[in-house]
Amino acid sequence: MLPSLYAWLNIAAMWDPYSHTNQIPVGLVNEDKGAIVRDKHIDAGKELVNELNGNKDLDWHFTNRKKAMKELRNGDYFAVIIVPENFSESLGTVISDHPKKAKVEYYVNEKVNSISPKITQKGASMIVEQVSSKFIGTVNGVIFELFNEIGIELQKDLPDIKQFEQYVFTLEEDLPEINKLINNSLQDASSAEEMIDKAQGMIPEARQLTSDGLETINKTSAFLSDAENRLQEMAPKINADIQKIQKVASDINEFLGKVQGKEIDLSKGDQINNQLQSQLTEALGTLDTIQAVLTEAKGLNNAPKNQDIDQNEGESQNNIPQIDLTQIDQAIEKTSQLKSDLQQVQNKASEINGVLEEKKKEFNETIGSLQQLAGDTSVKIDAFAKEYKEDVEPTVMNEISKAQKTLSSAREMLTEIQVSLPEVEKILHRTDKNLSKGKDALEYAHGEFPYVNEKVRELADKIRKLQGEANLNDIIQLLLNDPTAERSFFEEPVQLNENKIFPIKNYGTGMTPFYTVLSIWVGALLLISLLSTDLRNHEDFTGRQIYFGRLFTFLSIGFLQTxxxxxxxxxxxxxxxxxxxxxxxxxxxxxxxxxxxVYTLVSVFGNIGKALAIVMLVLQIAGSGGTYPVVLLPEFFQVISPLLPFTYAVDLMREAIGGIVWQSVTRDLIALALFGLAALLFGTFLKEPVNRRTKAFLAKSKEVDILH
Known part of the structure; x- marks a missing residue:
């Protein structure tokens, strides 16, 4: 029963030690004063205390620094955690250019227990992890809320972004043309400056020209008014002269009619000729008068040009519209024709005397011809009179009126120009200043163009690269993710999905293989301590018989123990x-x-074998990997671990408890069988030779009362 107690008590004691960590007293001191972050008050220390009030992992004691440190020194607290006064302030620096990590002070009394510091440290780590997780989740929640807003804005502005990308590419293509335009504009600005300077220099001259032009227009207008008056005065006289010519022509025609067909006293031919010549001469004089008047009227239009004016006035006058003189020229031409016709009549009349003397026969013919010519002339005079009254006179007066209206419009235009000249002068001055600034801007743009050219091309290349690497729509969809879900994700970005292939329910179950194997070895040690491996009177038995005889006794009791x-x-x-x-x-x-x-060691070596069995126990407890993995042990134990029976015995028990992998079981069984076989062979063949050599030593040891 004794080996079983060794296993059961240890396994029961270690059954689930971590289920009682809520009985480990840990002090928590909150000295955090809180902080203001973007107009909001935060108090992470207070939130931590509220969170731990419901935490049952450890026995939390909320106190002050002085009491906590005193209880820690006395061993009443296993550990003390202090939240410093700048805890919230340090967390708030995450939005600054130089964020500062928040610190938590941890004090532990390792003298109290070797395991408790590991548990309390786990509690402190849990606090740090909890605060970090909550803080990361909160910060990332805010960040993803902003991302969500940005995503919504980007989604709205996506057409503008695409258009901007196109603008950049278009700008990249147009950069050479823009450079050319800047250069041309710079040259044009220089030319414009020269033109404005020239225009400003011509303002006084323009002012003088408008003044001179107005003066010339006023003179011309006055002259046209005077011409109109004079034409109106001459119109009655011209009409009277035309009527007089008509009367003369009529009288001549009448006279010739009377003469024709009558017996004329040829001796009175001179009298007839003189009378006819007198009337014709009077008619020709009247025509000369009409022709002179029409020529004078024609000259009225050219009179201003013939006046003695300066060059500038002459240039202005050239722009004044002229009267249409076609009708006057036609009237003068027709007057000349009438005059020519009357001169022909006069010439014919002068021939009367010669005809009378030379050719009486042809007198009547001459008179008829003369009468016909006179009649034609009379008709032409009547037509001319009518044309002059209906066409010439109204046309001349109408042209004078049109010229006066044109001069009035020109006067208004020049007056407006004269009034606008000061404003033009101001505009030219302002334009000159603005052009100077614009030229400076163009020169600056020309100087900065290489830099702008480089940056625009870099931006275009980056946009093309970004388009090749990422889709803006995918980025927007990522930014539109639910902020609450993202916050929850960053609070616990990785969840441990534990899958137990060979589940072990608790710590006691995990330690059962080690303590069960240990109890079996201890049972063997108890047997050799209580039972003798030899006979006092063994003369009748060989060493081999004694070895196997006692072995079966030990095995039977060992099986029962197990x-x-x-x-x-x-x-x-x-x-x-x-x-x-x-x-x-x-x-x-x-x-x-x-x-x-164990039996073989003691049977062959006696008390020395017992010592060897105890030494093997000590080495196997540390080196078998029953409590800690062999890889965590010092190199010495890693080397001897494959040479220890415990290593394979513990593994064999673990297979039965957790789940069998027969490959491992086979390996362990073979290894243990080799250990057993070696011991059996050693005892079978070496017990008797070794005992003979140690017999004298054993006899001496029995003489001493101290040894068994």
Whole structure:
């Protein structure tokens, strides 16, 4: 029963030690004063205290620094966690250019216990992780809320962004043309400056020209008014002269009519000729008068040009519209024709005397011809009179009126120009100043163009690269993600999805293989301590017979010990075992091997064998990997671990409890069998030779009362 107690008590004590961490007292001191971050008050220390009030992982004691440190020194607190006064302030620096990490002070009394500091440190780490997780989640929640707003704005502005990209590409294509335009504009600005300077220099001259032009227009207008008056005065006289000519022509025609066909006294030919010549001369004089008047009227239009004026006035006058003189020219031409016709009549009349003397016969013909010519002339005079009255006179007066209206419009135009000249002068001055600034801007743009050219091309290349690497629509969809979900994600970005291939329910179950194997070895040690491996009177038996005879006794008791231990694990402690049957069989096989080893050592070497068995126990407890993985042990134990039976026995029990992998089981069984076989062979063939050599030493040791 003794080995089973060793296993059961240890397994029960370690059954679930971490379920009682809420009984470990830990002091928490909150000295945080809070902070103002973007007009909002935060108090992370207070939030931490409120959070830990409902935490049952440790026995939290909320106190002040002085009391906490005193209780820690006395061992009443296993650890103390202090939240400093600048805790919230440090967390708030995350939005600054130089964020500062928040710190939590942790004090531990390692003298109290070797395991408790690890548990309390886990509690402190839990606080840091909890605060960090909550802080990261909060900050990222705010960030993703901003991202969400940005995503919405980007989605709205996506057409503008696409258009901007197109603008950049278009600008990139147009850069050479823009450079050319800047150069041309710079040259044009220089030319414009020269033109404005020239225009400003011509303002006084323009002012003088407008003044001279107005003066000339006024003179011309006055002259036209005077011409109109004079034409109106001459119109009655011209009409009277025309009527007089008509009367003369009529009288001549009448006279010739009377003469024709009558017996004329040829001796009176001179009298007739003189009378006719007198009337014709009077008619020709009247025509000369009409022609002179019409010529004078024609000259009225050219009179202003013939006046003695300066060059500038002459240039202005050239722009004054002239009267249409076509009708006057036609009237003068027709007057000349009438005059020519009358002169022909006069010439014919002068021939009367010659005809009378030379050719009486032809007198009547001449008179007829003369009468016909006179009649034609009379008709032409009547037509001319009518044309002059209906066409010439109204046309001349109308042209004079039109010229006066044109001069009035020109006067108004020049007056407006004269009034606008000061404003023009101001505009030219202002334009000159603005052009100077514009030229400076153009020169600056020309100087900065290489830099702008480079940056625009770089921007275009970056946009093309971004388009090749990422889709803006995908980015917008990412930014539109739910901020609450993103916040929850960053509070716990990675969840540990634990999948237990060979689940072990608790810490006690995990330690069962080690303590069960340990109890089996301890049972073997108890047997050799209580039972003798030799006979006092053994003269009748050989060493081999004694070895095997005692071996079966030890094995029988060892099997019974093992059955008690294993069945106690299963039925008394209720250890959850995947393969109970195999656990019992593996336990019996382990007992066989361990009893063989321990019994053989003691049977062959006596008390020295007992010491060797104890040494092996000590080495196997540390080097078998029963408590800590072998890889965590010092190199010495890593080297000897494959040479220890415990290593394979513990693994064999773990297979039965957690789940069997037969490859591992086979390896462990073979290794243990080799250990047992070695012990059996060693005892079978070496017990008797070794005992003979140690017989004298054993006899001496028995004489001493101290040794067993």
């Amino acid at each position: 059955l008690i231990v294993v069945c106690g694990d299963l039925f008394i402690l209720g250890v959850p075992v995947r393969h109970p049957f195999w656990m019992i069989l593996f336990g019996l096989f382990i007992s066989l091997v361990f009893v063989l080893i």
